[in-house]
Amino acid sequence: MHKPLKKSQIKKLLKRDSEKIAEHELVFILQDVVDPINVGSIFRTADGFNIKVILTGKTPVPPDNGISMTSRGLERSVSWEYIESISDAIGSLRNRGFEIIALELTEDSEFITEHQFSAKTAIVLGNEAIGVYKKTLDIVDSAVHIPMVGKGPSLNVNVAASIAAFEIFSRFIK
Numbered sequence: 001m002h003k004p005l006k007k008s009q010i011k012k013l014l015k016r017d018s019e020k021i022a023e024h025e026l027v028f029i030l031q032d033v034v035d036p037i038n039v040g041s042i043f044r045t046a047d048g049f050n051i052k053v054i055l056t057g058k059t060p061v062p063p064d065n066g067i068s069m070t071s072r073g074l075e076r077s078v079s080w081e082y083i084e085s086i087s088d089a090i091g092s093l094r095n096r097g098f099e100i101i102a103l104e105l106t107e108d109s110e111f112i113t114e115h116q117f118s119a120k121t122a123i124v125l126g127n128e129a130i131g132v133y134k135k136t137l138d139i140v141d142s143a144v145h146i147p148m149v150g151k152g153p154s155l156n157v158n159v160a161a162s163i164a165a166f167e168i169f170s171r172f173i174k
Contacts, residue, residue, distance in 0.1 A: 022172040025052070026165070027093060027122040029100075031086050031136060032057040033157055036127060040070025041158035042125070047074040049165040054093075054122075056086040086136055090122070098122045102143040103164055104132040105153065109143035117168050125157050 005013065028051055033039055046053050052170055055061050061082045062068065062075045083089040090100050099118040102109075103125055104151070124140060126132035131154070137143065146155065146163055 002163040012055045020174050021169070022119075022174055024119045024168075024172040025098070025121070026050075026168055027052045027054060027098065028161060028165075029054045029056060029086065029089050029093075029122055029124045030059045031124055031132060032045055032127040032130075033059045033125060036060045036064050036066025037070045038128065038156065038158045039064075040075065042082070042161045043067060043071040043075040043078050044161045045158070045165050046078045046080075047071070049169050051078070051165060053078055053080040054089045056078060056084065056089055082118070086124070086133075087139060090124075090136075090139055091120045096120070099142075100124065102126070102132040102140045103160055104109040104115045104143050105145040106137060109145045111147050111149065112164060112167050115124045115142070115144045116166065117171055119172070121168060123161075123164055123168075125161050128157055 026049065028042060030039065030042065030047060030053065033042070039055070043053060045051070060067060067075055083092070094100060098120045100122050101115070101124065104125050124132050124136060146160060148155070155163070
């Protein structure tokens with residue numbers, strides 16, 4: 001029978017798991033993700049996968065009650081910064097050797113499961129209603145999308161971020 005782990009057992013398991021992860025750097029760039037609940041959920045995912053978060057444009061920044069409530073305070077443990085211009089954020093990461101990828105369904109996007117991610121990857125996550133803006137799609141290196149078979153064309157941005165984090169993260173397990 002399966003029993004829940006105690007806190008000390010969870011810490012030991014997480015330490016063991018972290019030792020199996022090859023070095024990689026993953027950054028989420030949030031483009032005008034305006035709902036603090038989505039931002040908080042993304043911070044919670046970022047904590048779980050050691051992802052840096054760059055907030056741009058109209059994206060709310062901590063301290064924010066909606067972010068804190070949803071992230072359960074984990075925004076305090078995540079490396080993050082606010083850069084007003086997404087093009088400045090992308091340029092800075094590109095200068096540091098990051099591959100810049102939009103998580104967006106486009107004419108030439110590929111399944112996220114088929115993309116060969118570099119060890120330094122930045123994922124652009126778009127606005128809840130519009131997605132990744134066309135101007136931004138013009139300056140990223142490539143676009144990937146999550147394969148879906150339902151009637152809806154997209155997932156909530158925080159759900160998509162979590163799926164992307166796991167997909168990329170799993171590539172770096174030894």
